[in-house]
Amino acid sequence: MSEKLPLVLGSGSVFRKAQLERLGLAFQTALPDFDETPAAGESAADTALRLAEGKARSLAAAFPAALIIGADQVAWCGNRQLGKPMSVAKAQQMLLSLSGQCIEFYSAVVLLNTDSGKIYRHVDKTVVTMRCLDAAQIGRYLEREPDAVYCAGGAMSEGLGAALLERVESSDPNALIGLPLYRLIGFLQEEGVSVV
Template structure:
């Protein structure tokens, strides 16, 4: 009598980022994963467009960690805010955040969020880009100061957290991948993981069958 072979366990998954926002987003897929800093230089190349920078860095981060863990499937991601073709990064300080929000007041910004999935052992390496167009209201200096003191978004590209009070600074968000603005486009991430051989629902079924919680 033929006994069906057991479904092989999925490859380990690693998020090549120490961002708590990306970690919290990836947890929504209910996949067990580790986190490792990719140690990648994020300096833009001369004349590099924001979309190209986000795409390059997301892939570089995934490759950097995949080289250390060749059997794993590694997710890399990067986000660059694009104001009229100029990249806007994380402010890092209150003063720079004030400057960024003054520049963006009344303007549309495109947040370019890149995601890449790499597995050295299988030779898989693919990436995608999820642009999100955000329109800021005309903001007064008092509104900017009040918001920054309340939320202190100094580790966020563009100096605003759309998932928090920062939503009050905006007049519109246009996106086909809603979590991209927070830092990890989960629709595209899920598609890349399936292409790499790690389907979140199949992995969950395997985990449940084995009696192990994801």
């Protein structure tokens, strides 16, 4: 059990930071330095878990006695991984191709205790069914939700992106935003960190 180890969120994501802030825990953020290139033949779930763990481990030297949270999300549709579009043009193209489709989101979370070396791993699967969308709807959405270009699949479910979705199936609604909080809370409790 860790005694007052600092909590570090290894992510530059404003979305994950906001999720963790809602738990009311004291934490700091640090940018991980890890290559996020998918490996050949790797499943989406394996990619998400490898990247989440790699991000956490990349910060271990800087935080030798801490609880480091690593997270990553990979979207999968039509036998291919979907990245973050990073531009409006790519987001428009991606969202048009996803219109009416089912997308699987694999959201991985890792908690690494750099003092004891203990690591906890989890991948949450969320299946999202997109509404049938036309180019005009997608254009209006991206005008009103410009940060969507930084989200896997180009849709921010926690914002106006909800209008793009027809159905969401998940054991943890937080996972789709990027951080599976239900499992993370359990990991933190295992390390002696009480959320409530």
